[in-house]
Amino acid sequence: MNIERLKSVPLKNIKIDDLYWSKYINTIFENGIMYQWDIINDRIKGAEKSYSISNFMIAAKRKTGKFGGKVFQDTDTAKWLEAVAYSLEIKENKELEALADWTIDLIGDAQCSDGYINTYYTIEEPGKRWTNLVEGHELYTAGHLIEAAVAYYNSTGKDKFLKIMCRFADLIHDTFGEEEGKIKAYPGHPEIELALVKLYYTTGEKKYLETAKFFVDKRGTKPDYFSEEIKKRNYKFIFPELEGFDSSYYLNHKPVREQNTADGHAVRNVYLYSAVADIAYEYKDDGLMDTCRRVFNNIATKRMFITGSIGSSAIGERFTCDYDLPNNSNYSESCASVGLAFFAKRMLEIDRDSKYADILERALYNTVLSGISLKGDKFFYVNPLEVIPDVCEQNTSLSHVKAERQKWFGVACCPPNIVRTLASLGQYIYSTGEEELFVNLFISNESNISVKQRNVKVEINTKYPFKSSIDIKLNTEESTEFTLAVRIPQWCSLKSIELNRRKDFNYSIDKGYIKIKRTWNRSELLCIEYDMPAQFVYSNPKVRSDVGKVAVVKGPVVYCLEEADNGKNLGAIAVDCSAKLVERYEEELLSGTLTISASAERINDSGWENVLYSTKKPQTEQTKVRFIPYCLWNNRGKGEMLVWVRYKD
């Protein structure tokens, strides 16, 4: 950690116009954010109620009534505001800005005189603040509000919301810490930690960073604060399902720096470790950074679904053990993939290693997107890799799995988390160092990026991930020497590279990046051609759920079979891995997408009526099957879906 951490490029400097992403982003900007405004105002018929604005109205004494929803309902509004902030940074929208300002005023009115904000505790349990850190989600909620305030300030320059949240952050700083009279504890659900780091980065106020560090350091130390707190509350739980959970669920089974594997509730884990990476970097704490590397590595090499999702068990929404990756009963929450992207981004910025971007890209291109419909108005919370609608509707142990995207959820962490991620997608494309410009993701865009205090106009043109040639144009306002670092994803090999139509130039390859150090001038063109055909991917043989199966993958995009293309009982299909995969861009399908066809054999179930077990070997027939990108499934009605398909030798 002797080198400086890479930085993101402000969203306002990035203009995305991309084959894969723009349809989603446009949908979010055109409809999604306003849909979500209607949701948080409880105006969408047939959707689960949010109560979020209503709760703020009551807490602000603008109306009377009862608190609605769960303890963390304020975060629906927070995440909406954060998404609005990003969208305003990218595109002016006076109406939206007015709604946001109105909402910020409302939050201000709901703030207590000492700075505290939380509608549940204000309305329902005044006087009970900070008495249920295990479940109360006050710090979690504060974290989301702080993230929103930081984003709104960065986007609009308006500081009202930031000041509101600084007052709350000051209160948190004064309430928690090792000092005499402060509460020596940490939140059940991490989130405040990464938010306080962001607030520190924005305000320069070090006490916010210190409080975040305190939360991380304290976690998992003895005596166990949570057990004591639960005892004090006479073992009464807001969420009764949490009662029997062990401390690893909360990531406080041991001090953070002693954790070697990715454990506990998946979202809590990656939110926490995002902050741990920040803090390890800020305090130059090599031991803590090694912890981050160990935990990240454990996820990436033993506990992550191929779709970049995490959380193998629905009960506890959590990590379980190495290689336990069930395809139909997993949780794979959309939020967890959002959080995994956060964690990966930080590791990438600190270690400058493409392997982190590989995971980031998998999470974004597959599970973050599968969580939202093409129209932007329906959402998955849970993202299985195998769905049979009859089964998930009738097997009560799979009731967490929905066969269709939903309008909203009572616990609605995921939909606005997806929306704020899409609205801020630009942050993942580039990183800049003192003398480096990193290109991490291949998303077509035009940007203005500051390198060595000079503006560089950068343009990426590509049809990635469906095609694998990438053109990068650089236009430096003045000749400037810096290193351009272009990522080689793990699934790509370099086929050709030309700078200004010439092959004879110097570059090196380091940690998965092509590095070109030179003086850049106006009108430079780098053309890269990767080899990235659609491929069969196998899993580690220890993954019991995938053994004898393959996934079809092109670059970061994981494909799936859907009933709409391939009929019922997808399990009867076995693809022929020796035959060629045929790629075809289909303009009319699913708003335009690349499909992949394969040869396969299919077990014929004729003769099996009313026979459950038989010594007669099932007969097979030759067939063709069509794969579509996993993220696009269930945009054509309810039906089966399958990622890992059996293969025949």
Next chain:
Amino acid sequence: MNIERLKSVPLKNIKIDDLYWSKYINTIFENGIMYQWDIINDRIKGAEKSYSISNFMIAAKRKTGKFGGKVFQDTDTAKWLEAVAYSLEIKENKELEALADWTIDLIGDAQCSDGYINTYYTIEEPGKRWTNLVEGHELYTAGHLIEAAVAYYNSTGKDKFLKIMCRFADLIHDTFGEEEGKIKAYPGHPEIELALVKLYYTTGEKKYLETAKFFVDKRGTKPDYFSEEIKKRNYKFIFPELEGFDSSYYLNHKPVREQNTADGHAVRNVYLYSAVADIAYEYKDDGLMDTCRRVFNNIATKRMFITGSIGSSAIGERFTCDYDLPNNSNYSESCASVGLAFFAKRMLEIDRDSKYADILERALYNTVLSGISLKGDKFFYVNPLEVIPDVCEQNTSLSHVKAERQKWFGVACCPPNIVRTLASLGQYIYSTGEEELFVNLFISNESNISVKQRNVKVEINTKYPFKSSIDIKLNTEESTEFTLAVRIPQWCSLKSIELNRRKDFNYSIDKGYIKIKRTWNRSELLCIEYDMPAQFVYSNPKVRSDVGKVAVVKGPVVYCLEEADNGKNLGAIAVDCSAKLVERYEEELLSGTLTISASAERINDSGWENVLYSTKKPQTEQTKVRFIPYCLWNNRGKGEMLVWVRYKD
């Protein structure tokens, strides 16, 4: 249903001495029943407490204290007494009989003046009788006590217990029914119905049958009694996990005779349908009998694991939908296989069709036995077909699956249910009609059976299921004409049959039975040779969990791979179905058993360290694997187990 129902042969007339079964039965008689006595007296260290005798002591006012355990704890004692009754019928044991008599006196003392018996409601909730039929388990508990009393009377001729239970049954009859002033409801957990039928058969008192019929007829009618009752209790639940369950869980989603599929809690289902079959027969109700056939058929052809177990979902311990048979997350409760045997036995007696015995045999030979250790002192509640200890210990959604048999359970329905089933195994071997003697199971034994009021000494000698020749000796006290019906299991084909060493005699085959009608004399010998090699069995291609996999089966016995024989990561194995299965009886292994070896290939995981997904196809190597009977797994320490194994073409 114009023909009379077949009858069982009294246990006292059957002396079993069998290669497959006797080791278990002897263990039960020598240790198991006394172990269980210690359990219900809370004397086994490290085992979950039963509290059962203690609760009766308190209810009988022989001591003071608090009720312990769940509402249905009385059934531990009831099932113990039932097992004792069967054991005494088979073998005199004065000490055990004295303990049983002491316990019966205790139950008598715990009986209320009006006949009511239930220690939970007597101690904990006096005055609340019959107010929680959904969850209270009073009628369920009564049913088990009645079954025990009937068994004890049939075994010992002593009628004290029977009279105690008749008083309670009288109270139940006076409390429930269509008549004015009676409660018009039925139990949440069926069991009383089949017990009342047994009580009717033993006492001839028709009102018991009528009450059972009332419970069956009332179930699922509108208005829904349970919803009303739950409302009256202000939605308070004894078992909070039941709160969200729909009415199909309780089998009251529609009237019983309208049910077409096997739904709901698996044990409740088969206990209920055992009684429904009884009642359909007794009332010559063809419509209701067709319901039984439909439900049974749905189980047998769409909802039963190959091991004769049922219950695809842990949440709800229940049936789900057709072909949903997950191997590692299923419930497959031991009790449910016991209940399936009950249901199958009744259908067999009524329809005289071997297909019912096929299911009965599968349940007994596999899941009933897998529930108990070879030493008889440890038990499985849940019987998965695939276990990876790390996974079921760390995946919180699989916490119902134990990687090792347990000493006892807080909810201990299964262990005593297995013990009473083993103690009464003889009841399943033969059935008699007016002029027929049916041989259903091939278990070596010597018996005295009454056919047409004449004693027939029958001896079966066989090493079935490991060998498939069966010798049946008949010794008729006087020459008697009757039909001997010998079952041809679905997995057998008839290779040769000789009567008194001659092949030229008449027989017919009808509904899976070889029927020989003649005058039988002294010293007749029927030698049957079945073809029943070890075989690969495939599942219906609609069973997603088994597609591309085979099970190795010999006759009724399902085999499995165990880590002790085949190392870790059994999922990496794919058997070669074209190669020969090699059978070998191994005297020293697992108290003597037949193993089956197969050729296989195995995915080699070298090169996969720290790689989760790769385009490199995993390499395989040739190997041999050894299968052991499923019921014997986990008798050699903790390790992986697998029934459905991938096959290579």
